[in-house]
Each structure stands twice: as C-alpha cells, then as structure tokens.
Amino acid sequence: MTGAGRGLGAAIATALAADGCAVAVNDLPESSGAAAVVDAVQAAGGEAILAPGDVTTPEGVGAAVAAAEDAFGPIDVLVPCATGPQPEAAVEHMTWEDLLLPLRFFTLSPLLLVQAVLPGMRAAGGGRVVIIGSDLAQRTDVGWSAYSAAKAAQLALVRTWARELAADGINVNAVAPGWIPVERHASTAPEHLAAYTARVPLGRMGTPADVAGAVVWLASSAASFVTGEQVTVNGGHRLT
Template sequence: MGIKGSALVTGASRGLGAHIARRLAADGWPVAVNYHAEAAGAKRVAAGIVAAGGRAVALHGDVTDEFDVRRLVATTAERLGPVQVVVANATGPQPVSPAELVSWQDHLDQLEFFVKSPTLLLQATLAGMRELGGGRFIHIGSDSLRRAFPGTSAYNAAKGAQLALARTWAREFGRHGITVNVVSPGWIPVERHGEVDAPEYVADVALRRMGTPEEVADVVAFVASDASRFITGEQLTVNGGHHG
C-alpha cells in the first residue's frame, strides 16, 4: 500500500491512542492526534512527534458527533493529506455495573463510541481511501469481550458489535483495497489506571507480566503497514497469552 496519505488516531491525547500516534509517526505516517477534552495532552503528543522529526497535528473533535467527525477528517486531509489509516481508539468512561442495574442509556453510551463513532469515521473516510486505491480501518477492540468479565456487559456488548462491524466491513470494502481489522488489547495499564499491582491477573497471563501500550502500538503499526496487506476481517489479540 505504501504511505500515500495520513493516519487519524482518535482519542490520542493520552492512553493507548497517544502511543499509537507516536508509533505510526515513527513509521513515517503524518498523524492527526485527535482529542476531545484534553487539548494540552494532544498538543504535547503532536509536539513530541514533530520534535522527533515526524509530522503531526493535534485536532479537536467529538468522535461521536457527525459534524465533528466530518470536520476532523476534512481538516486532517487539508493539513496532512487524505486519511489512509483510521485508528478508532477513543473511549468514554467504562463503568462497571451488574447487569440488573444496566440501563438502556448505559448501553447507548458505549454504542456511541464503538458503533456510532466508527460508522461516522468510515463514512467520512471511505471516498478518500477509494481514491488512494486502498486504506486501513483499525478498530481498537478489547479482550474483555472474550474474557466476559462480570459487570462489563454494556462495554462488552458494544465491543462485540464493533467486531461484527469490522468483519462485515472487511467483506464490503475489500474490493477497494480497504482492510478492516480489530486490535484487541488485554488489560494494559495507562494513566487512568494509576499504579497497578495485580498479581492475580499476572498469574493468569502466559508471559507472567502486564502488557505495555507500546506493545499494542507495535501491533497497530503492523496492521497499518503493507506487511498486513492480506489480513482483513480479523481480530489480533494483544494479551500476553491471557487465555486461561
């Protein structure tokens, strides 16, 4: 595929998105570092990329809002070139709640991020990807769907729907050279988790340690690259062998 356009990483002001943005930039992608509330974080990420010799801009936009998504994609194209890679990473709060207390609104809150937002992003970038002769749509899923942790039914239901979108879109858009895959991390401590000491979790991980955001970003970089050109509709799990 080669780098002909730009990469847009949603929710890249911190957490996994920030690491993914830096990693894609290190591979030569001009990167749009999207944020919603944390302008300072996104500007820091973009400035770090530029200081390291890459190209990046911090761009505001609520990825659950249709107008904002269209503006975000158009501004990315103006500043960095047409969007060739989308990383649908942004997430809102993920409350843990027993199923008997989960409201329909709780479900909608998760679907906003993992079904509505990816759909808006796809629709806003599809024409540009076709013109480029192909592209990559990369969802950040979650291993929580397979592990089915109690209390995460709304989150897991939305992550399951996201996986279904990816598999269906892979078949709809493959003929345009567009691949659609899901990178699903296990528990990867980021800023919001604070200090993590989880011996019981680690004991269940084949590699006997927590994963790092860099290890997720490496897999996203592979999926964005030409090396993954014959992989589509797949889920790549990054959990150190947490399969027990």
C-alpha cells in the same frame, strides 16, 4: 488517530509517526494531551497535526477529518481508539443508557469515521482501518457486560466491513488488547495487578507499546493480505 491525547491512542500515534506516517492527532477540543503528543512527534522529527473533535458526533468527526485531509490529503490509515467513561454495572442495576454509552464510542464513532474517510480512501485506491477493540469482545468480566457487548458489536462491524470494502482495497482489522495499564489506572492496587498478571501465561502486564506494535504492523504493507481479523494482544490471557 482518535482519542490520541493520552493512553493507548497517544502511544499508537507516536509509534505510527516513528514508522513514517504523518499523523493527525485527534482528541476532544479541550484535551491538552493531544497538543503534547503533536509536540513530541515533531520534536522527534516526525509529522503530526492536531485534529480536534468529538468523534461520537457527525460534526466532530467532520471537523477532525477535515483537519487531517487539509493537512495531509486523503487519510490512508484510520485508527478509531477513543473511549469515554467505562462504568461497571451488574445486570440488576443496568440501564439502557449504560448499554448505549459504550456503543456510542465503539460502534457509532467508527461508523461516522469510516463514512467520512471512505471517499478519500476510494479515490486513493485503498487504505487501512485498524479499530482498537478489546479481548472482552470474547472474554468476560463481572460488571463489564455493556463494554463487552459493545466490543463484540464492534468486532462484527470489522468483519462485515472488511468484506464490504475489500473490493475498494480497504483492509479492516481490529487490535484487541487485554488490560493495559495507562494513566487512568495509576491508582490501581498492586494486588489487583498481581492477581491479573497471575492469569496471563506470558506473566506480565501488557504495555501501550505492545498494542502500538500490532497497529503499526496492520497499517504496514507487511499486512496487506490480512483483513477482517482481530489481533489479540493480551499475553495469552483467555477465557478466565
């Protein structure tokens, strides 16, 4: 579970642990949040270890996966969730680096992670990959084209990898949240939240628990015949 020191990753790691998974909690080595998540899971009677590493580099992915496999054996559920900064840029100001930054998190990192866990999953006879996408793979927001493009590329990887890995018993899916306020949104103006909520048919902001519920389902035996799909968790917010 990458990027699990705060935000959606922390909620998903906690929910997977509550569902009975032994969870390797990844974040950057300097993250104090990841240790707090491990402590909280253990205090609730679950199993968790720290698996630090920068998941946009082969070295960081190698260290994180090794920590997880040393503790628990082959990884049977991989959840790439980490994100770096998400700068907004209108097209006239956008640089190639603006496009590359989200691609590093949403395509390079999942690629390195899947390659690292594949031998273990194959040896174990199967597994699950549940990638945290975004509804902006299919919606639009002004200034967010680099992020949208990377999430759309990520969804294409999910669909294609689902076919490539199906014969190994590995299901590959995505969960695509809408805007889900987390710690980094703490200073958002109430009017901004109200304007967004007004466009959501279910009439409220989503919560990290809403996203975690979809991940737990995709990781469970109840979703064993689901692959190559994106489960959108955005209260029905579409194309606005």
